[in-house]
Amino acid sequence: MLAYGAARPIVSRSVPLHDAAGLTLAEDLRTLRPVPAFDTAAMDGFAVSGPGPWRIRGITRAGTAWRGTLGAGDGVEISTGALVPSGAVAVLPKELASFADGRVRGPEQPEGRHIRRTGEDAAAGDRLAPGGTRIGPALIGLAAACGHDTLPVRPRPRVGLLVSGDELDLSGVPRSGRVRDALGPLIPALVAEIGGETVSSRHVPDLPAGGLAAAVHARHDAEVVVVTGSTSVGDTDQLRRLLADAGARLVIDTVACRPGHPMLLALLRTGRWVVGLPGNPYAALVAARTLLGPLIAGLSGRPLAPLPHLPVRGRAQMSPGLTRVVPVSWAGGEACIVGGHGAAFLRGAAVADALAALPPGWMDGDPAPLLLQGG
Numbered sequence: 001m002l003a004y005g006a007a008r009p010i011v012s013r014s015v016p017l018h019d020a021a022g023l024t025l026a027e028d029l030r031t032l033r034p035v036p037a038f039d040t041a042a043m044d045g046f047a048v049s050g051p052g053p054w055r056i057r058g059i060t061r062a063g064t065a066w067r068g069t070l071g072a073g074d075g076v077e078i079s080t081g082a083l084v085p086s087g088a089v090a091v092l093p094k095e096l097a098s099f100a101d102g103r104v105r106g107p108e109q110p111e112g113r114h115i116r117r118t119g120e121d122a123a124a125g126d127r128l129a130p131g132g133t134r135i136g137p138a139l140i141g142l143a144a145a146c147g148h149d150t151l152p153v154r155p156r157p158r159v160g161l162l163v164s165g166d167e168l169d170l171s172g173v174p175r176s177g178r179v180r181d182a183l184g185p186l187i188p189a190l191v192a193e194i195g196g197e198t199v200s201s202r203h204v205p206d207l208p209a210g211g212l213a214a215a216v217h218a219r220h221d222a223e224v225v226v227v228t229g230s231t232s233v234g235d236t237d238q239l240r241r242l243l244a245d246a247g248a249r250l251v252i253d254t255v256a257c258r259p260g261h262p263m264l265l266a267l268l269r270t271g272r273w274v275v276g277l278p279g280n281p282y283a284a285l286v287a288a289r290t291l292l293g294p295l296i297a298g299l300s301g302r303p304l305a306p307l308p309h310l311p312v313r314g315r316a317q318m319s320p321g322l323t324r325v326v327p328v329s330w331a332g333g334e335a336c337i338v339g340g341h342g343a344a345f346l347r348g349a350a351v352a353d354a355l356a357a358l359p360p361g362w363m364d365g366d367p368a369p370l371l372l373q374g375g
């Protein structure tokens with residue numbers, strides 16, 4: 001919540017519909033015309049006026065208009081989506097009609113049957129979606145149907161990633177005593193999932209000292225710099241020190257949860273955000289979902305998604321006063337804790353549907369809020 005509330009939405013711009021998927025609507029979407037824009041046939045058949053049988057006066061297809069007016073006993077053959085001619089009171093579906101002697105017969109249809117009336121879904125100017133909505137396929141289709149070619153959007157917040165640690169091997173099986181970098185690949189995938197975009201990624205060794213400070217202060221075409229590792233109190237953990245030296249404002253300085261407690265959020269004097277994620281991979285994932293996620297939502301101008309609460313079953317090691325975050329999978333109306341969630345181990349999270357934030361004092365079967373993965 002703190003990270004969300006601290007962020008100001010980034011400046012909006014207009015993009016073509018085909019570039020808008022996944023972005024956030026910056027203003028309310030309103031329809032430029034009534035929906036539907038004209039009285040429309042909802043069935044293939046005959047638009048008819050008065051009681052039958054009906055004399056067929058012509059044919060009207062979707063996209064073309066039959067310009068005449070129907071009087072009682074008149075009809076036109078009509079296709080789904082075509083403009084219903086004036087004077088027509090209903091559409092008789094083809095399956096119910098029989099045709100002989102230039103006349104159509106069929107059961108009488110109540111007035112308005114199978115006609116979608118002008119503006120029955122929305123009047124011109126109606127708000128169809130509020131600013132802050134995440135733009136999905138349906139919203140893009142709706143915008144097009146209402147006559148829009150572009151949408152006002154907040155672009156994806158940009159992230160510059162700095163992966164710190166001398167011990168990291170960046171590919172393959174790590175050599176003896178070394179650790180394979182898991183976060184260089186993990187964080188961009190997660191950033192994309194939560195609505196951001198990783199525009200650069202760099203490995204920064206701990207030595208020479210000062211390298212991380214230089215990397216944090218380097219020019220980034222990004223609103224957010226994410227640093228992994230270096231958040232703790234070891235000799236090589238430089239992040240807190242360099243932020244203090246830079247006069248950065250610490251908005252979040254550790255969180256009362258396990259794992260992930262050393263996470264931090266700071267605002268540099270330049271206005272750029274720095275997010276510190278612990279080096280342990282599962283701890284980093286927890287911190288990214290709970291802190292980076294809300295920050296990206298705030299920068300995007302999106303409301304925070306409400307968290308579903310479900311009873312959670314299983315065993316977790318609780319510590320007094322601390323929230324424990326565990327991976328869970330669905331089991332009917334409950335969530336079940338998935339094993340393999342030590343701070344450095346991603347096995348549980350890799351197959352889980354959500355992360356559950358077990359509040360202090362949680363016991364097997366108590367409800368907890370869930371952070372969905374993959375959404």
Ligand SMILES: Nc1nc2c(c(=O)[nH]1)N[C@H]1C(S)=C(S)[C@@H](COP(=O)(O)OP(=O)(O)OC[C@H]3O[C@@H](n4cnc5c(N)ncnc54)[C@H](O)[C@@H]3O)O[C@H]1N2
Pocket residue numbers: 163164165167168179180181182183184228229230231232233234237259260261262277278279280281283343344
């Ligand atoms: N004296 C204390 N020591 C530690 C504390 C503490 O409170 N007092 N907290 C522990 C906790 S909890 C965590 S989490 C870690 C956080 O450490 P850092 O953020 O400073 O990260 P590092 O020390 O660089 O690394 C920790 C651990 O993670 C491995 N790591 C780092 N980066 C990656 C990566 N990209 N991919 C895979 N693994 C990575 C690293 O090798 C270490 O094993 O501090 C504890 N210590």
Ligand code: MOO
Pocket residue numbers: 257258259260261262278280283284343344
């Ligand atoms: O809390 Mo640390 O973040 O356990 O791994």
